[in-house]
Amino acid sequence: MIKGVWAIPINLPFTRYNNSLRESAWVQDMVKELVHEKRVQIEQQGASPHQDLITFLLSIWNEDGKEVLSENEIVHNVILTVVAGYDASFIAITFLIRILANEPTVYAGVLQGESLTWEDLAKMKYIWRLAMETLRMFPPIFGSFRKALTDTEYNGYVIPKGLQILWFAPMTHMDNSIFPEPSKFNPSRFENQASIPPYSFFITFGGGSRMCPGYRLQGLKSSSQSIICLLNTNGSYVVTLTSLGIQCQNLLKDYRSKFGQGNSHRFLLPSEK
DSSP states (O other): OGGGGGSOOOOOTTSHHHHHHHHHHHHHHHHHHHHHHHHHHHHTTOSOTTSSHHHHHHTOBOTTSOBSSOHHHHHHHHHHHHHHHHHHHHHHHHHHHHHHHTOHHHHHHHHSSOOOOHHHHTTOHHHHHHHHHHHHHSOSSOEEEEEOSSOEEETTEEEOTTOEEEEEHHHHHTOTTTSSSTTSOOGGGGTOGGGSOOGGGOOTTOOGGGOOTTHHHHHHHHHHHHHHHHHTSSSEEEEETGGGTOOOHHHHHHHHHHHOSSSEEEEEOGGGO
C-alpha cells in the first residue's frame, strides 16, 4: 500500500498504483469492521469511550449529541496513526541506537542518569536533542507532496498554481548553508533554539498548517524506548532487523549487502571497541 504513494498515478490492473488502491480498499474495509464493532460495544456499554483510539474518535460529539467525525474520517485517522506512528518510530529508533553504538562520547552522556520515570522525560533535554539530530540525518519520512496555492518563482523557475510538487527533507537537512557540517552527528545543534536555523528548516515532520500532529509523540517514543534499550544491556546488544518489524525486502537487501547475509547486525558499544 505504501509503495503506491510514490507510484505514477496510472490506474491500470498491472500497475503499482492500482495494486496500492486495492490494498488500501482492503485495509479500509478491515478498519470499518472494527469501527462498527466498537460502535456496538459503546452502545451496549461494553466499551469505554477512552478504551482505545477508535472508541475515543467515536465518542467525540457536538452539542446536539451527534458524532463530529464521519466514518471515513475515523477510518483515515486510524490508518494514519498505524502507518505513521509505527513505521516512523521504529525507523528513527533503529538509527538512533546505531548512532549511539558508534558515538562513544554521546553514548556515555546517555548513561549518566538513573532509571527512567515519566516525570524525567520532560527534563531529558540531552536525549531529546539526540532524537532530533537523528531525525535530521535520517528522516523516516523523506518527503511529501504539496500543491502550489499561487504561482511561485524559485531559482528562476516558475511553479504554476495548482501544480503538485514533492519536497525532499534530506535536501534541506544536508544543506551546509543551513546546517554546518551536515554529515556530522552533532546533537548540540538543538541545544539552544536561538542558535539553530528557523524551525521551518527542520522539516522531518513537515511544517506550517500541515505539520505532523504527532511530532512530540514521535520524539517521546524515540527517546524513551532508546533509553530503555541502552540501559538494559551489558555493554553490547544485537539489533535484529526482523524483530524490529522491518518487512521491506529492498531495505533488508540493502542492509545485508552492507553488513552480511545474516538477518541481524551486531553493533559494538564503546566498551567493546
